[in-house]
Amino acid sequence: xxxxxxxxxxxxxxxxxxxxxxxxVLPDQGMLYSVTGQGGRVQAWxxxxxxxxxxxxxxxxxxxxxxxxxxxxxxxxxxxxxxxGGQTLSGVRLAxxxxxxxxxxxxxxxxGGTQGLTALTMLQSGGREFLIGAGRQHESLNxxxxxxxxxxxxxxxxxxxxxxxxxxxALADVGxxxxxxxxxxxxxxxxxxxGADGQxxxxxxxxxxxxxxxxxxxxxxxxxxxxQSYALVGAQGSSSVSVVALGADGGMVVTDHVxxxxxxxxxxxSVLETVAVGSRVFVVAGxxxxxxxxxxxxxxxxxxxxxxxxxxxxxxxxxxxxxALAAGETGFGIAVAGRxxxxxxxxxxxxxxxxxxxxxxxVTTQQGxxxxxRPTGASGSDRPVGNDTLPAEAGGRILIDxxxxxxxxxxxxxxxFVLQADGERDVITGFQLGEDRLDLSQMGRFYSVEALDIxxxxxxxxxxxxxxxxxxxxxxxxxxxxxxxxxxxxxxxxHLPVEPLGxxxxxxxxxxxxxFLEGGTGDxxxxxxxxxxxxxxxxxxxxxxxxxVDAEFDPVAGxxxxxxxxxxxxxxxxxxxxGWADLLIGNRLDLTGAAEGFVQSxxxxxxxxxxxxEDFVTLLYHNVxxxxxxxxxxxxxxxxxxxxxxxxxxxVVGFSESAEFRAATAIDVLQVSRAALQASWSExxxxxxxxxxxxVPDLGGFTFWTGQLAQGMPLGTVxxxxxxxxxxxxxxDVTEDSAFVTLLYENVxxxxxxxxxxxxxxxxxxxxxxxxxxxxxxxxGSPEFKRAMAEPMIDWIRAQGxxxxxxxxxxxxxxxxxxxxxxxxxxxDTRASHTVVDPEAWDVLVFEGFGYDDAADVWDHLAVRGDDxxxxxxxxxxxxxxxxxxxxxxxxxxx
Numbered sequence: 001x002x003x004x005x006x007x008x009x010x011x012x013x014x015x016x017x018x019x020x021x022x023x024x025v026l027p028d029q030g031m032l033y034s035v036t037g038q039g040g041r042v043q044a045w046x047x048x049x050x051x052x053x054x055x056x057x058x059x060x061x062x063x064x065x066x067x068x069x070x071x072x073x074x075x076x077x078x079x080x081x082x083x084x085g086g087q088t089l090s091g092v093r094l095a096x097x098x099x100x101x102x103x104x105x106x107x108x109x110x111x112g113g114t115q116g117l118t119a120l121t122m123l124q125s126g127g128r129e130f131l132i133g134a135g136r137q138h139e140s141l142n143x144x145x146x147x148x149x150x151x152x153x154x155x156x157x158x159x160x161x162x163x164x165x166x167x168x169x170a171l172a173d174v175g176x177x178x179x180x181x182x183x184x185x186x187x188x189x190x191x192x193x194x195g196a197d198g199q200x201x202x203x204x205x206x207x208x209x210x211x212x213x214x215x216x217x218x219x220x221x222x223x224x225x226x227x228q229s230y231a232l233v234g235a236q237g238s239s240s241v242s243v244v245a246l247g248a249d250g251g252m253v254v255t256d257h258v259x260x261x262x263x264x265x266x267x268x269x270s271v272l273e274t275v276a277v278g279s280r281v282f283v284v285a286g287x288x289x290x291x292x293x294x295x296x297x298x299x300x301x302x303x304x305x306x307x308x309x310x311x312x313x314x315x316x317x318x319x320x321x322x323x324a325l326a327a328g329e330t331g332f333g334i335a336v337a338g339r340x341x342x343x344x345x346x347x348x349x350x351x352x353x354x355x356x357x358x359x360x361x362x363v364t365t366q367q368g369x370x371x372x373x374r375p376t377g378a379s380g381s382d383r384p385v386g387n388d389t390l391p392a393e394a395g396g397r398i399l400i401d402x403x404x405x406x407x408x409x410x411x412x413x414x415x416x417f418v419l420q421a422d423g424e425r426d427v428i429t430g431f432q433l434g435e436d437r438l439d440l441s442q443m444g445r446f447y448s449v450e451a452l453d454i455x456x457x458x459x460x461x462x463x464x465x466x467x468x469x470x471x472x473x474x475x476x477x478x479x480x481x482x483x484x485x486x487x488x489x490x491x492x493x494x495h496l497p498v499e500p501l502g503x504x505x506x507x508x509x510x511x512x513x514x515x516f517l518e519g520g521t522g523d524x525x526x527x528x529x530x531x532x533x534x535x536x537x538x539x540x541x542x543x544x545x546x547x548x549v550d551a552e553f554d555p556v557a558g559x560x561x562x563x564x565x566x567x568x569x570x571x572x573x574x575x576x577x578x579g580w581a582d583l584l585i586g587n588r589l590d591l592t593g594a595a596e597g598f599v600q601s602x603x604x605x606x607x608x609x610x611x612x613x614e615d616f617v618t619l620l621y622h623n624v625x626x627x628x629x630x631x632x633x634x635x636x637x638x639x640x641x642x643x644x645x646x647x648x649x650x651x652v653v654g655f656s657e658s659a660e661f662r663a664a665t666a667i668d669v670l671q672v673s674r675a676a677l678q679a680s681w682s683e684x685x686x687x688x689x690x691x692x693x694x695x696v697p698d699l700g701g702f703t704f705w706t707g708q709l710a711q712g713m714p715l716g717t718v719x720x721x722x723x724x725x726x727x728x729x730x731x732x733d734v735t736e737d738s739a740f741v742t743l744l745y746e747n748v749x750x751x752x753x754x755x756x757x758x759x760x761x762x763x764x765x766x767x768x769x770x771x772x773x774x775x776x777x778x779x780x781g782s783p784e785f786k787r788a789m790a791e792p793m794i795d796w797i798r799a800q801g802x803x804x805x806x807x808x809x810x811x812x813x814x815x816x817x818x819x820x821x822x823x824x825x826x827x828x829d830t831r832a833s834h835t836v837v838d839p840e841a842w843d844v845l846v847f848e849g850f851g852y853d854d855a856a857d858v859w860d861h862l863a864v865r866g867d868d869x870x871x872x873x874x875x876x877x878x879x880x881x882x883x884x885x886x887x888x889x890x891x892x893x894x895x
Contacts, residue, residue: 010351021067023324029098076149084117110154126196134168155198162516203250211498234272255301265291275325316351546804547675547818578712678710
């Protein structure tokens, strides 16, 4: 391979540019286009000479805008350039000769900010064109459907993607209805499905747990080689380039990760581009160390270093800010914008450089397969093994061995021999010292020639690295010694291991913002937090909770719940729960002291009576653990009681806090978590708004009052807050009790009072047995009003948008949503058992891949078991706790 400097421009129009941040080359038009932050200006340059041809400004720019970027697209028979980064999305239409013809006058309707975009890409799904963007002014991604030439309409999303403003520096279209998004905050790569309706959902992500060792990823590109799609991920913070294989099923696997070293030029990576020449894929990277590095992507997803070029006084390769590649028949062109010495002063200025990369006409890649292979570099005897052609040096080849004993033969030209670790002796013949090179980096990590055992032979040399032996037979039949080799002759880039980390069981807690949390292969616990989160359990037996955890209250509430169950065989009432919790949290009582209060209660005495020690322990086994006592346990507990070593309260705690009982009540105890308590009050608060204020809640007020009730505030106190409000008094400020009750009938139940009801409520008020707050509570809790408010509440909560999405994946999983409308996702191709702890009428159950068309298909697979509903089909079981068949309606299902 030969890199030739064609031309550099640094005067005139180039020198006047400020903040050049992106380049796009269109070979068919013979033009190169640049964009600068100064004035949001697009420039057109002749590709051959880099002479300025035209420019167009979108208006005044601001210093805090993100770097501008360009996106080329075809629409209405013309080529267009979209420019993102300024106060709004802009664009120009190009003439057939490549000159700038006119401003597009883009029309973007609906919600979704186009200000300060940090990334932009186009995608096709279901025959429709979508524009996807990320920016500094809004969370998640925005998507717009193209509705005509230069016209786009925002698509409102039902889900958040767990991203924060400014988090996404790059997007890339995979070409199959999915898009890749980089997250700098999470140092991860996400793959997002876009449906024909423009709705987005996360298919998965890869991060450090999966071998993606990146910090501050900044670039992502999608390429294809040997029938496989890959993502190339560049990271500024880790000076690295990673390769990720993209599966047809949406999966992603990291296949390579290389970091900058002495012979490469992408430290502090600032530019990364890819280009395909025939079936060969090339990668060019640059950064803070003044130059560019050219690599190629081998079949299997491994990068190979071909050549690096350093800056000099005539090229603009210092601190490159933009890069574009243009494919040719026998090579490709590189356009780069960077700094270069100013010809008349001791300073540097902006320059544009064009480099030509000549690959030669006789460049192939041969790869051995399992068994004994003999790929050769001679063009007349290349053995076809079905691999794509890839480049080596001009006139040379890349020869890759396979599993087994291989013989690789080089010929004229500079060949690269790539060897893998297979425990077999491989042979290289025709090796030309000073021309050819070896890549032994897959056999093990080494950084000097001295780390290898190189043994001189009459025909060349024998190289030992661990259990690997490679015979290197020289083309001229001369001996080779260790002194004949440099480390660059023997190894390639610094490839880091990319095997996924074995993290075991994980406990991952999200922030107050929207999060995307993903488990691994262990038994994981994922807690989303306050935002609208997406939780994916993957393999293992996982616990997924969309809401927040109260680290102080929830564990104590769990202890109290188990104590109630162990002693009184029931769940706690709210005053009891909060009363005991205050005592325990305030350290005014320990758990055994609380248990003493239970043991001394009349309710406990009615259940356990005056039993002797053995009978007491036996009844505890039956009531708490739901089984007969084992002999050893019965003996031990009885002895401790009879000897006075333990009190009955202490024994009760031993049972209530035993691993066996904790496991048995693990799901039930969730009902007294702070998040579950808040969700349990949602219907009461909604009806209270309707009954007292004759309107739906505002979301802030709804969240506040349900939160107060979950903190232990009595419902009567909350009702007093409503009935004492100015808004309530504007309607109900009447002195006569009968008038007050009549208004309640009319406003709450929508009818005139019946005589008996009016008399009953009025008499209660008149006698002082009831307060007006009591009457309001009676109306809001009446069966008549509950029935009337069921559908309006569902409609209102769904109108607030989707909250959390929970996908348990494989295994036995527990899913707990939250107060708002959550989505629970189940996959037909994933064998699993899920328990949905708190399904509500406004939640959505998503059945993917089951072949269902409507709710009736789900209905056919439902059965009642006690207080729960059970769904079973295609080896997927879903337990919906506390739901009845009457609770279901078509809006609860998605397919």
